[in-house]
Amino acid sequence: MATLLVLLTIGLPWIGALFVLLTGDEHPKLQHAIASIFSVAAGISAIVLLWFTSDQSVLSIPMGSVFGVFTFLPDALGVLLAVIANTVGSLAVIFSIDYMRGNEQLGRYYALVMFFIGAMAGLGISGSLLLMFLFWEITAFCSYALISFHNDDPKAVAAGIKALIITQLGGIGLLVGALIINSYVGSYQISAFLAEVEVVPFNVLTLLAFCFLAAAIAKSAQVPLHTWLPDAMEAPTPVSALIHAATMVNAGVYLVARFFPVFEVVPGWTTSVLVVGMLSALLGALMALVAADLKRALAYSTISQLGYMFFAVGVGAVFASQFHLLSHAIFKALLFLCAGAVIPAVGSRDMRQMGGLRKTMPFVYTVFVIGSLALIGLPVANGFFSKELILEEGFMHAPMWAYIGMLMGVGLTALYVSRMVFMVFYGERKGKKPIHDGLFWMRVSLVALSFGVFTTWLLAGVLNDLMAQTLPFHDVHAIGTFKLVKEIALAPATWISLAVIALGIGIWILRKSLAGIKDSLRPVARLFENGLGFEHLNQGIINVTKNLSAVLHLTQTGQLNWNILGIVGMLSVLLALLFIGV
Amino acid sequence: MNLSPINICLLGVTGLVAAGFYGLLTTRNLIKVVIMLQILVKAAVLGLIAAGNASGQQYLTQSMAITVIVADTIVAVIGMAFAIQIRRQVGTLDTNELSSLRG
Numbered sequence: 001m002a003t004l005l006v007l008l009t010i011g012l013p014w015i016g017a018l019f020v021l022l023t024g025d026e027h028p029k030l031q032h033a034i035a036s037i038f039s040v041a042a043g044i045s046a047i048v049l050l051w052f053t054s055d056q057s058v059l060s061i062p063m064g065s066v067f068g069v070f071t072f073l074p075d076a077l078g079v080l081l082a083v084i085a086n087t088v089g090s091l092a093v094i095f096s097i098d099y100m101r102g103n104e105q106l107g108r109y110y111a112l113v114m115f116f117i118g119a120m121a122g123l124g125i126s127g128s129l130l131l132m133f134l135f136w137e138i139t140a141f142c143s144y145a146l147i148s149f150h151n152d153d154p155k156a157v158a159a160g161i162k163a164l165i166i167t168q169l170g171g172i173g174l175l176v177g178a179l180i181i182n183s184y185v186g187s188y189q190i191s192a193f194l195a196e197v198e199v200v201p202f203n204v205l206t207l208l209a210f211c212f213l214a215a216a217i218a219k220s221a222q223v224p225l226h227t228w229l230p231d232a233m234e235a236p237t238p239v240s241a242l243i244h245a246a247t248m249v250n251a252g253v254y255l256v257a258r259f260f261p262v263f264e265v266v267p268g269w270t271t272s273v274l275v276v277g278m279l280s281a282l283l284g285a286l287m288a289l290v291a292a293d294l295k296r297a298l299a300y301s302t303i304s305q306l307g308y309m310f311f312a313v314g315v316g317a318v319f320a321s322q323f324h325l326l327s328h329a330i331f332k333a334l335l336f337l338c339a340g341a342v343i344p345a346v347g348s349r350d351m352r353q354m355g356g357l358r359k360t361m362p363f364v365y366t367v368f369v370i371g372s373l374a375l376i377g378l379p380v381a382n383g384f385f386s387k388e389l390i391l392e393e394g395f396m397h398a399p400m401w402a403y404i405g406m407l408m409g410v411g412l413t414a415l416y417v418s419r420m421v422f423m424v425f426y427g428e429r430k431g432k433k434p435i436h437d438g439l440f441w442m443r444v445s446l447v448a449l450s451f452g453v454f455t456t457w458l459l460a461g462v463l464n465d466l467m468a469q470t471l472p473f474h475d476v477h478a479i480g481t482f483k484l485v486k487e488i489a490l491a492p493a494t495w496i497s498l499a500v501i502a503l504g505i506g507i508w509i510l511r512k513s514l515a516g517i518k519d520s521l522r523p524v525a526r527l528f529e530n531g532l533g534f535e536h537l538n539q540g541i542i543n544v545t546k547n548l549s550a551v552l553h554l555t556q557t558g559q560l561n562w563n564i565l566g567i568v569g570m571l572s573v574l575l576a577l578l579f580i581g582v
Numbered sequence: 583m584n585l586s587p588i589n590i591c592l593l594g595v596t597g598l599v600a601a602g603f604y605g606l607l608t609t610r611n612l613i614k615v616v617i618m619l620q621i622l623v624k625a626a627v628l629g630l631i632a633a634g635n636a637s638g639q640q641y642l643t644q645s646m647a648i649t650v651i652v653a654d655t656i657v658a659v660i661g662m663a664f665a666i667q668i669r670r671q672v673g674t675l676d677t678n679e680l681s682s683l684r685g
Contacts, residue, residue, distance in 0.1 A: 560615065565607060
C-alpha cells in the first residue's frame with residue numbers, strides 16, 4: 001500500500017503533466033480540468049501517505065553498480081515535504097484556472113508546474129542521495145523554466161538564468177557530497193550514512209557538512225546567495241506562491257534538518273547555520289521594509305522566514321524548523337496568491353499604485369489580513385505557534401546576541417507587514433478601480449489556505465509523534481498538541497516576542513510622530529533598497545568570468561594545424577606522465 | 583632490441599601514428615587531411631591486431647578491427663563529400679582560410 005501511494009504521489013502529477021501536453025493548447029478547458037484533477041488526486045494520495053510513514057524504504061530500484069539502489073523512504077520529514085508540495089501545488093493549480101485564463105501556452109505552464117510538484121514530492125521521499133540529487137535538479141530546472149515563462153520578456157529570461165546559475169552552485173555541493181559519501185560508506189543510502197558516519201574521517205565530514213550547507217544556502221536563498229529570489233518574482237504569481245514560497249526554497253532547510261544528526265558534531269557548523277539564519281532573518285526583514293514592489297516585498301519576507309527555520313536547525317530544534325516550514329508554506333502561499341489576485345485586478349505590482357483596496361476588494365482584504373496575522377505571529381494563526389516555538393528554543397539554547405537578533409526580526413516583521421497591509425488596502429485609492437475581487441477559483445484556493453492558517457497548528461502533535469517514530473537518528477521527543485501549545489503559551493519567550501510585535505505595530509501606527517527618525521534613516525533605507533550591494537558582488541563575479549573568457553578565446557584560432565598541435569601536445573604529456581608513473 | 587613480430591608491429595604503429603600526425607600538422611589541404619586521418623586509423627587497426635596476438639584473443643580484436651574498418655570507411659566517404667561541398671560552396675580547400683571557428 002505504501003509503495004503504491006509513493007508511486008501515486010510522485011507519478012500522478014507527472015502523468016497529469018504528460019496528459020496536459022498531449023491535450024494541446026487548442027483545448028484550454030480540458031487542460032484546466034486535467035491539471036486540477038491530477039494535482040488534487042496527488043494531493044490526496046500525499047495526505048493518505050501520512051498514515052503510512054515508516055523508517056524503512058518501501059520501494060527499491062537497483063540501478064547497477066554505478067548509481068547504486070534508488071530507494072524511496074517515506075519518513076515524517078520527507079512526507080511532510082511531499083504533502084506540502086502536493087496540497088499547496090493543487091491549490092496553486094486551482095488558482096491558475098482563473099489566473100492563467102486566456103493564456104496561449106497553458107500546456108507548457110501546467111506541464112512544468114506538475115512536473116515540479118512530482119519532483120518536489122520525490123525529493124522529500126527519496127532515500128538515496130543520488131536520487132535526491134536528481135529530483136533536486138529537476139526542481140531547479142522547473143523553477144528556471146517557470147521564472148522565464150514569459151520568454152519574450154528579457155527581464156524574466158535573465159531572472160531565470162540567474163536563479164538557475166545560483167541554485168546550480170548549490171547542486172554541485174550536493175553532488176560532490178553524495179560522491180564523497182558513496183566512496184566512504186559504499187552506498188548512496190542516506191540512512192546508511194547516518195548510521196555509519198564513523199567510517200568517514202573527521203576532516204572529510206567537515207568538508208561534507210559545509211558542502212551541504214552551501215547547497216542549502218543557495219537553494220533556500222539565504223544570505224549571501226539570496227539575490228535570485230527577489231528577481232524570480234518575474235514568474236507567474238501562482239508559481240511564485242508554489243515554488244518560491246511554499247516548496248522549493250524549503251529544500252535547503254530540509255537538507256540541513258535531514259543531516260543535522262551527523263553534522264552537529266562538526267565544530268562551527270551549527271553556529272554557521274545559526275548565523276546564516278539570523279542574518280537572513282534580519283536582512284530579509286529590513287529589505288522587505290523598504291521594497292516598493294508587492295511581490296519583491298513578499299520574496300524578501302520569504303528569505304527572512306526561511307532564516308528562522310535555519311536558525312531553528314542551528315539551535316538543534318529540528319521539529320520547530322519543520323513545524324514552521326509547514327506553517328510558512330501555508331500562510332506565505334496564501335499571501336502570494338492574494339497578491340496574485342490583487343496584481344491583475346489593479347494592473348500593477350507597485351504598492352504605491354495600490355492603496356484603498358479594502359472597500360473595493362473586501363474578500364481579498366480579509367484573506368490577506370488572515371495571512372498577515374500568521375506572518376506576524378499573532379495567536380490563533382499557525383505562524384504564532386511555530387515561530388514562538390523557534391524563539392523559545394532560541395531563548396534556551398542559542399547565544400544571547402543571536403536571540404536578540406531574531407527578536408529584532410520579529411519586530412521588523414510586524415512593522416513591514418503593517419506597512420504592506422496599509423499600503424495595499426488602506427489610504428486613498430490612487431489608480432483606477434480594480435476589475436474584480438478575486439474570481440471564483442481564486443477564492444476557492446484562498447479560502448482553503450485561510451482554513452489551513454487557522455488549523456494546521458493543530459497537527460503539531462501528530463507531526464511531532466510521526467517524527468519521533470520514524471527518525472531514528474534525530475533526537476525528537478513526542479509531545480501531544482495540547483501540551484506543546486500550553487508550553488508555547490506559557491513560555492516567557494512568547495510574552496517577550498508578543499511585546500516586540502506590539503512595538504513593531506506601534507512604530508507603524510506612530511510613524512507620523514516618528515517622522516524625524518525616519519528621515520534620518522533615509523540613507524540607510526536607500527542602501528537596503530539597493531539590496532545592500534550583494535548585486536555588485538554578483539556583477540563582479542560576472543565581470544571576472546567575462547574578462548577571463550576574453551583572454552582564453554585567443555586559444556581558439558580556428559586553424560586545423562594548431563588544434564592538432566594541441567592534441568599531439570596533450571598526448572605527449574599524457575604519455576610522459578604514464579612513463580613517469582611506470 | 584630483438585625484432586620479434588610484436589615489436590615489428592608496434593614499430594609500424596608508431597611510424598604510422600607519427601606519419602599521420604606529421605601530415606595533419608603540416609598539411610593545409612582538406613583532401614590530404616582526410617588521407618592523414620586514414621593513416622592514423624590504419625595505425626589503430628594494426629595496433630588492435632598486434633594486441634590481440636599478444637594477449638591471445640585474436641578473434642575479439644579481429645572482429646573489432648573489421649568494425650573499425652567499416653566505420654572508418656564511412657568517415658572517409660563523408661570527409662570526402664564534405665571536401666567536395668566545401669570546394670563548391672567556399673571555393674577553397676585551404677584549411678587556414680576555413681577558420682570560421684576562430685574565437
